[in-house]
Amino acid sequence: MQKIIYFILLLFMLVSCKDDISINTINNSEKLVVYCFPTESDTTYMQVVRSVPVKNYTNTVDEKTIDNAEINYNVNGKASNIEYIGKGFYKITGLQKKGDNISFNVQAEGLPSVSATTTIPESVNISEPTAKEIALYDQNSESTQKFDQVTATFTDTPNTHDYYAVRLLVKSYDGYVKVSSKNETYNFPDLKTYKQNYYPDPADTVTFVYQDSIYNVAEINRSSEDLLSPISEVDDNFGFSNESYQNMYIFDDASINGKTYTLHLNILSNISYGVSTGTQYKSYDFGKAYQVQLIHLTPQYYYFLKSLNQIRNNDMAKYGLSQISPTVSNVTSGLGLLGGWITSQTDWVKK
């Protein structure tokens, strides 16, 4: 028995700390990063930078933009004009249209040359926009909230696997309601006040004055749209995020192939947009109009956005409990993406 106790004591003397992991064990070097997203347009932008290996990064590392890259950009095999416009960006001019094959080859000093190819996809029309107000339970505020539900309809191309992104553009107006009666003229500063306080009189002349407007890409509440993989109540309860990179909501046609489908996109009714100018903030709450943009993506572009979303939202992976997605790239020997896309949009529908 005594021996056992000695043995146990000896073991406790062997108590060790956890292992150190050096960042220098990550064996990688600088790579050329190229982003370029050609569409049906006469101007395309290309960003060329050097990557910074994480083991070398400090706050003092300069921006690794490349201003003297040798770029060969071809549309259907024909070279396009390229102009450096600063901060690692290049402007490519030349008309591009759907179905064009785009390729590039980029070289920069000290780095292996990189290349990529893509095709601008066919556009898919989206139309019949509507907007109505609905009530939904909102997990963030833990209460029932009013939402504007914007719908729009499109027909997927049959027999092909198509990849999409949808964006909801909000045009917010600054303005007022001008009411002119027999004796006087007065203004309501916003529609809500007008609707609550104005008692219609046939003799009045009501004018909606739209002075100025701003555009924003809205954050969509996906609870009414299964295609956009809405977050479940359980995940919401546990605080898992489900953000889309720069509010581009991606989906594919696996479950709607060849069908006509109506998207249901919710946006909080009372959301306010404005502009900060120095110390002042100007809100644009007089009125809103919505436009749905349907973006047809190449598979590479879709998977690239998907990987960015997964990396940003995967809290489990941050704790080693789930598989994290690698960042997708189709740039050979480098990083970044050459991703073709084309967009179609609905008319503006006013709230």
Place this chain on the structure above:
Amino acid sequence: MKLRKCVLLFFLLFVSLVITAKAKTMRQQIEWLRNEKKINFVYDSSLPLDRPYKGKSLKKMTIPQALQSLFANSDIDFSINGDYIMLKLKTEVKFSIHTPHRKEQHDIKHNYTLSGFAEDVNGERLINATIQDMATGLATMTNSSGFFSITLSEGTHNIRCGYIGFDDKQEKVNLKSNVHLNFILKENANIKEIVITADLNSPLMTTQTGKHSFGKQDVKTEFALLSSPDVIKTLQRSSGVASGVELTTGLYVHGGNNDENLFLIDGSPLYQVNHALGLFSAFNSDVVKNIDFYKGGFPARYGGRLSSVVDVRTDDGDLNHYHGSYRLGLLDGSLQFEGPIRKGKTSFNFGLRRSWIDILSRPAFALYNKSSSSDDKLNLCYFFHDLNAKITNIFNNRNRMSLSVYSGEDKLNTKDDCNDSYGTSYNDKDITKNDFNWGNFNMALLFEHQFSPKLFANFNAIYTYNISKFKSQEDDLGKHGKDVTEQTHYEHEYKSSIRDYGYRMSFDYRPSPHHHIRFGNDFTWHFFHPQTRYLMSSCDNSTSKDTTSMSSKNNYPARECSIYGEDEMIINSHWSINAGINASLFSIHGKTFTNINPRFAMKYQPFDNLSFKASYTSMTQYVHKISNSFLELPTDYWVPTTEILHPMNSWQLTTGAYFLPYNNLLISVEGYYKHSNHLLQYASWSGLEPPAARWDKAVMDGEGRFYGMELDASYKISNFLLRGSYTLSWNQRKYEEFYPKWYFDKFDNRHKIDLSARWQITHSISAFADWTFHSGNHITIPTQYVPMPNVPEGKPSENSTSDFIYEKPNNFMLPNYHRLDLGFDFHHVTKHNHERIFNVSFYNAYCHFNSMYAEVKQKQDGHFYIKNHAYIPVIPSFSYTIKF
């Protein structure tokens, strides 16, 4: 002259008679050696020791010389083991399994079949016991019902029945007709030596590769994490198995996923195999009788999963006496009770395990809430239980029926009661309740019937129910004085369930000692209901009332049917083959998948102590667990292959060599290559609960290649057992949609070593130690830091950001994992003859903080560094068991 010759002849004859008369038997010589040389002999009572010893006198010889001389011309072999001399029949005589020569076959006029069961003294059937005819060496093994059948020639046979941990038993059987005989063996924990060549289930002797059998004694070692002996954690020590996330019951066999293991409890499949997010496995070790674990050469009778089969059989219960045990552990307690309902005919076995931490947590939270000045009252309660109950009735020697019930459940409830006051009159009361519960209910009705001495059958009716349920409710009440100003109610409920109804018919036919034919048919009607949802919210204030409710459900009924046939053929004393086929059919939504999976295993045994094996198996899997985590979460759900997917399938090639250099040392080496196709992985979810509505359109289809080598050794001397295993493996996967090249699996542990020792220190103290080492798990960490683009145009922007780039999945290996587990049992027998066991266990005894994950973080100076997260220290635990 003639007279002289006659006198001489008479003299010689007399002398020889005198010598013969004076010659002692070998048994007497052994007795003499025992007394004179103070050595002990261990031998089977059946050894022919009463033959005369005709050699030289042993008096002036050393012990080895004396033993050499004593057994020189006999069939007995000896080995010296300290003060013990082990005696046994020479191997070539004793245990070779061979075909009688042609001449012998000509001589045999009639063959008769000896059949029956191997049981312990309490009537418990023994699985994988060896039955052997000592004269011919012909042998067979009991099946999962403890049944055996061996056909021998007419005449008297000395039949031995042996089982690990039990004394051998021999019976003289005079075969003039078919005979039914039950062997009743007596447990003996103090057997000094296991004769491996006498155990047909040992890796040296079986035809299958990659089979490991575990008895109760292997699971209930002296070490138990958090004081609860664990079946899956025992399997994790096997070579070729990765354990996954620390502390959990992960079972990644030959690179396979956690859902690729077929868990059977008394023949009924189990979907949820753990409690407390994987901390405990769902099997109560008190009732486990035997576990057959296959990771390579799967026999044709098993199918439906790609990577392993874990066939757990529970005890039937004592037919003669009432007895049981209580155990109180650190987090859980258990009760096991068994006995006869009708003595010798009907028995019951009941096992209940329950965590008891909630018994402390409820009053602890109540006290805290009472003493706290906060307006926020919190309650949390968690418990799990599992219950095993079995009733067995023996109608007669040919018929037996048993009903086995398993119920396991985890429950987690939280309640948050919050009161906020604003000013003097406004009050807001918010109550949030969450209820999780998940578990299994399994029922198996088994009928065993012996049609003839050579044909035995099992008929099994199965019901399986698996559920995972979550309900959340939130009530908010706003009051201004006594007036209710606003009242909101929100609730949502989530439920995933599976109901399986099915039957299994299995036939065991042994036409001759050289053929063991198994055939049968399984049918299961699956009803998968992943993620049935209900949501309701209402808001009632002074001006309006809004109520919203939504519900959705998913339904996947499917039918699965398989037929199989296999024959274990003993070709001759060197060669044996197990060939079989498993044909399966799976029907869902009008689409039917059919698959034929051939199985083949062969063994070549040039010497009794050396065998070589090879096997080829293919497997098909029609059900999948959708999960986004390496933990076992209640939000995971099972779904069937649908009409737009392919069933997962794999093939595996295994070869091995098994060597017994000494009687107590068995070494085996196996190499394997496994290729899996149509592996599924949920593609786009990052939360806990991937949506089930379109799951089959959101999964990625990929493949895996897994190969490696496993070295196993076990050594037993006297009261000490040492086991070791080493695995060298490569596990790679490829999902084109995820990453276009092959990448290493998270649990691609290149090297794994497991060493365990079990030591009966004194009569009342025993110890167990297990040291595990493996290469670190893989993780994905970022390698580059780059600006991020503005989409969709890629235009320059003032608000551009930079972020990490993850170039390759699982691109980084965590530091090596190693830990030592220790456990001690202290036994005491009370004056009422009740055994009491006090157990002390230490998980991670030398407190090595093993890495769980790592992340790249930034220092204030901007440099990045890798932060290693390791949290599990030494975990001591205690338990107290009373056997009655």
